[in-house]
Amino acid sequence: xxxxxxxxxxxxxxxxxxxxxxxxxxxxxxxxxxxxxxxxxxxxxxxxxxxxxxxxxxxxxxxxxxxxxxxxxxxxxxxxxxxxxxxxxxxxxxxxxxxxxxxxxxxxxxxxxxxxxxxxxxxxxxxxxxxxxxxxxxxxxxxxxxxxxxxxxxxxxxxxxxxxxxxxxxxxxxxxxxxxxxxxxxxxxxxxxxxxxxxxxxxxxxxxxxxxxxxxxxxxxxxxxxxxxxxxxxxxxxxxxxxxxxxxxxxxxxxxxxxxxxxxxxxxxxxxxxxxxxxxxxxxxxxxxxxxxxxxxxxxxxxxxxxxxxxxxxxxxxxxxxxxxxxxxxxxx
Amino acid sequence: xxxxxxxxxxxxxxxxxxxxxxxxxxxxxxxxxxxxxxxxxxxxxxxxxxxxxxxxxxxxxxxxxxxxxxxxxxxxxxxxxxxxxxxxxxxxxxxxxxxxxxxxxxxxxxxxxxxxxxxxxxxxxxxxxxxxxxxxxxxxxxxxxxxxxxxxxxxxxxxxxxxxxxxxxxxxxxxxxxxxxxxxxxxxxxxxxxxxxxxxxxxxxxxxxxxxxxxxxxxxxxxxxxxxxxxxxxxxxxxxxxxxxxxxxxxxxxxxxxxxxxxxxxxxxxxxxxxxxxxxxxxxxxxxxxxxxxxxxxxxxxxxxxxxxxxxxxxxxxxxxxxxxxxxxxxxxxxxxxxxxxxxxxxxxxxxxxxxxxxxxxxxxxxxxxxxxxxxxxxxxxxxxxxxxxxxxxxxxxxxxxxxxxxxxxxxxxxxxxxxxxxxxxxxxxxxxxxxxxxxxxxxxxxxxxxxxxxxxxxxxxxxxxxxxxxxxxxxxxxxxxxxxxxxxxxxxxxxxxxxxxxxxxxxxxxxxxxxxxxxxxxxx
Numbered sequence: 001x002x003x004x005x006x007x008x009x010x011x012x013x014x015x016x017x018x019x020x021x022x023x024x025x026x027x028x029x030x031x032x033x034x035x036x037x038x039x040x041x042x043x044x045x046x047x048x049x050x051x052x053x054x055x056x057x058x059x060x061x062x063x064x065x066x067x068x069x070x071x072x073x074x075x076x077x078x079x080x081x082x083x084x085x086x087x088x089x090x091x092x093x094x095x096x097x098x099x100x101x102x103x104x105x106x107x108x109x110x111x112x113x114x115x116x117x118x119x120x121x122x123x124x125x126x127x128x129x130x131x132x133x134x135x136x137x138x139x140x141x142x143x144x145x146x147x148x149x150x151x152x153x154x155x156x157x158x159x160x161x162x163x164x165x166x167x168x169x170x171x172x173x174x175x176x177x178x179x180x181x182x183x184x185x186x187x188x189x190x191x192x193x194x195x196x197x198x199x200x201x202x203x204x205x206x207x208x209x210x211x212x213x214x215x216x217x218x219x220x221x222x223x224x225x226x227x228x229x230x231x232x233x234x235x236x237x238x239x240x241x242x243x244x245x246x247x248x249x250x251x252x253x254x255x256x257x258x259x260x261x262x263x264x265x266x267x268x269x270x271x272x273x274x275x276x277x278x279x280x281x282x283x284x285x286x287x288x289x290x291x292x293x294x295x296x297x298x299x300x301x302x303x304x305x306x307x308x309x310x311x312x313x314x315x316x317x318x319x320x321x322x323x324x325x326x327x328x329x330x331x332x333x
Numbered sequence: 334x335x336x337x338x339x340x341x342x343x344x345x346x347x348x349x350x351x352x353x354x355x356x357x358x359x360x361x362x363x364x365x366x367x368x369x370x371x372x373x374x375x376x377x378x379x380x381x382x383x384x385x386x387x388x389x390x391x392x393x394x395x396x397x398x399x400x401x402x403x404x405x406x407x408x409x410x411x412x413x414x415x416x417x418x419x420x421x422x423x424x425x426x427x428x429x430x431x432x433x434x435x436x437x438x439x440x441x442x443x444x445x446x447x448x449x450x451x452x453x454x455x456x457x458x459x460x461x462x463x464x465x466x467x468x469x470x471x472x473x474x475x476x477x478x479x480x481x482x483x484x485x486x487x488x489x490x491x492x493x494x495x496x497x498x499x500x501x502x503x504x505x506x507x508x509x510x511x512x513x514x515x516x517x518x519x520x521x522x523x524x525x526x527x528x529x530x531x532x533x534x535x536x537x538x539x540x541x542x543x544x545x546x547x548x549x550x551x552x553x554x555x556x557x558x559x560x561x562x563x564x565x566x567x568x569x570x571x572x573x574x575x576x577x578x579x580x581x582x583x584x585x586x587x588x589x590x591x592x593x594x595x596x597x598x599x600x601x602x603x604x605x606x607x608x609x610x611x612x613x614x615x616x617x618x619x620x621x622x623x624x625x626x627x628x629x630x631x632x633x634x635x636x637x638x639x640x641x642x643x644x645x646x647x648x649x650x651x652x653x654x655x656x657x658x659x660x661x662x663x664x665x666x667x668x669x670x671x672x673x674x675x676x677x678x679x680x681x682x683x684x685x686x687x688x689x690x691x692x693x694x695x696x697x698x699x700x701x702x703x704x705x706x707x708x709x710x711x712x713x714x715x716x717x718x719x720x721x722x723x724x725x726x727x728x729x730x731x732x733x734x735x736x737x738x739x740x741x742x743x744x745x746x747x748x749x750x751x752x753x754x755x756x757x758x759x760x761x762x763x764x765x766x767x768x769x770x771x772x773x774x775x776x777x778x779x780x781x782x783x784x785x786x787x788x789x790x791x792x793x794x795x796x797x798x799x800x801x802x803x804x805x806x807x808x809x810x811x812x813x814x815x816x817x818x819x820x821x822x823x824x825x826x827x828x829x830x831x832x833x834x835x836x837x838x839x840x841x842x843x844x845x846x847x848x849x850x851x852x853x854x855x856x857x858x
Contacts, residue, residue, distance in 0.1 A: 142405060143399075143406055143419075143422075146419065146462070148462075244753070244786075264412070264415060267346050308402055312402065
């Protein structure tokens with residue numbers, strides 16, 4: 001077996017490409033950062049220079065402020081950074097999300113960031129790229145995580161809304177990606193009704209619309225008289241479903257959309273009366289499928305349940321190691 | 334199976350009683366026969382056969398899952414049935430066309446023990462994740478979705494607009510999958526013959542006495558009894574069979590076999606308090622707690638915590654319904670009945686003389702021992718009425734004990750209180766340290782709850798999941814009925830029925846009570 005490439009390795013700042021002199025999704029301020037996607041544990045403030053897809057740059061402008069040194073790229077565009085060839089490949093996680101393909105001295109490494117293989121009308125689908133080393137996330141790396149088809153879960157939500165004309169639905173979702181994906185899936189299934197938004201989701205939905213993702217009739221719930229709302233769907237950040245803010249919607253059905261909802265105890269802890277198993281991360285079958293697809297002899301495993309995936313990879317005859325990267329929220333989704 | 338699986342799925346995340354009732358009643362109305370009857374059987378703990386789940390799974394899991402991955406998964410999920418349901422990758426070699434609950438169970442019914450694992454394997458291969466979970470829970474015999482037998486019957490009654498009392502009355506005459514019951518409820522058949530077996534009747538409950546109640550009766554119109562700190566039970570017996578029911582109508586006969594044995598040959602329906610009585614003395618409530626909620630009971634448990642029923646009313650004297658009679662007439666019947674039948678593990682609740690309310694009050698305020706919670710006052714002229722009718726029975730709980738404690742943790746409530754911190758843990762001083770001594774959920778007004786919530790938000794120092802650690806500054810005057818020694822709590826004591834009595838915004842935390850004071854209040858029997 002050839003020795004593991006050593007030109008890309010973790011250090012206290014994050015995942016460092018030595019010949020390129022840049023980091024991928026670094027946790028601490030660095031001079032040059034390549035960002036896979038806009039979630040806050042990947043796209044952080046304080047770097048001297050950023051390179052990301054144009055959609056991710058738009059997200060960062062909104063969340064980190066417009067005055068950083070951002071450089072945009074299209075998918076598949078080739079960049080040469082100090083002799084390292086860099087390309088951004090769709091990862092299917094959220095709008096603008098990318099795997100970062102690095103080539104140096106004939107070796108290919110793909111840092112996939114977060115990814116999924118399932119239906120998402122709001123972003124380009126994951127593209128497998130053959131490589132020597134594939135770096136995978138492990139958020140849902142246990143064989144119990146086999147997410148339901150997202151359209152099936154959304155159909156359950158539509159049925160529940162129809163069955164409860166006297167109660168509002170409060171759906172807890174992450175504001176970037178999950179919210180817009182669910183809205184788009186609802187629209188695909190012919191749900192044309194107004195969807196109300198908690199203030200924290202408004203700007204991100206506007207951004208998606210500006211970038212060409214149609215969300216239909218979405219409005220800030222602050223424009224409505226909460227007391228008169230009945231049988232309506234309100235999207236909010238997960239923490240808000242049990243906050244004081246939620247009280248004004250009366251005896252609402254609290255729902256939460258996340259891959260964690262696969263496990264009933266987690267749904268109960270969340271207090272989700274209608275848990276929806278919708279994830280923007282690869283589930284176990286998708287992780288294994290992807291590892292087959294990229295044909296990489298060596299797999300590096302990051303944030304999540306590394307132990308189970310490393311064990312499974314050994315069973316599959318792959319060389320596997322857990323990369324101890326800091327700063328990623330493996331529980332967040 | 335889909336319908337039943339969806340029901341379990343929804344029940345497992347529904348915390349409200351009304352929500353559960355709604356889910357259950359629409360299931361009973363809409364699900365096909367005999368599946369709904371089988372569901373009713375498992376919900377009421379009436380499954381005819383028990384399935385050797387542990388043995389079968391030990392055989393089956395290694396066939397289909399890597400042991401390391403299974404263990405990592407089981408540790409994460411925390412429930413065997415759910416882990417198996419989720420980890421299972423269906424590879425159906427045999428397709429079953431009929432996936433109703435009944436059809437699936439039929440495969441097991443005729444099987445030899447050695448074939449059970451093969452059949453379960455095929456069944457799991459034919460189902461989706463929710464179906465697999467539902468089947469495993471069903472076969473395990475305990476759904477664990479917070480639905481009691483009584484709640485299931487109440488939902489059934491609601492589904493068809495009948496009184497739950499009628500369901501109880503015919504219940505014993507029915508067997509799973511309850512075809513005759515559903516046919517009758519849907520108006521397509523006769524009412525099942527209730528026959529002879531004992532069943533539950535709704536009990537009569539008391540109101541807490543209020544200051545202006547006293548003017549409505551004179552001492553001679555009132556009978557008084559000690560209020561015993563046990564659980565309310567009903568014993569129904571026909572001369573050949575006896576059953577013991579909780580206040581809610583759940584059949585708890587299996588948990589207290591000595592009571593069933595003692596009453597088996599008697600005839601009637603009696604009302605009383607279930608207690609633990611050892612060496613002639615009533616024991617504190619936490620000893621009774623050791624015996625509650627057990628499906629089977631060992632000889633050791635029986636010897637250590639002997640059950641006892643203190644009888645205080647009679648609903649049926651043999652086959653005669655005496656509920657319309659006055660308290661005095663029923664009391665006479667009860668005394669005669671007791672003299673005649675003489676059941677073991679039972680005695681009569683004695684009447685406390687009521688010469689004047691002043692004398693009664695003196696007695697009430699000085700008696701604090703042996704599981705007495707206070708006094709019950711019953712109008713001598715009142716009939717036995719189901720539910721909680723006003724103006725007939727009054728509970729007069731002895732003045733509670735109180736302690737000044739310091740709020741240390743808070744957690745958000747559920748349901749109506751979902752957005753507010755309404756679940757409070759408080760502590761007492763042990764030297765310079767505050768040790769938790771109890772938890773309270775009520776005793777405050779809505780306005781006070783909002784103030785408490787605000788205090789908690791502004792004084793949170795740390796969070797562990799849903800629990801907030803609060804700066805130890807707020808003194809709560811906590812009322813409680815008794816203190817028992819307990820090895821379940823770090824402090825070594827457990828309060829009985831603690832509630833917030835007053836919020837002492839004015840009092841510095843350093844002046845709150847000491848743990849040793851609380852220990853000094855432990856009931857000594």
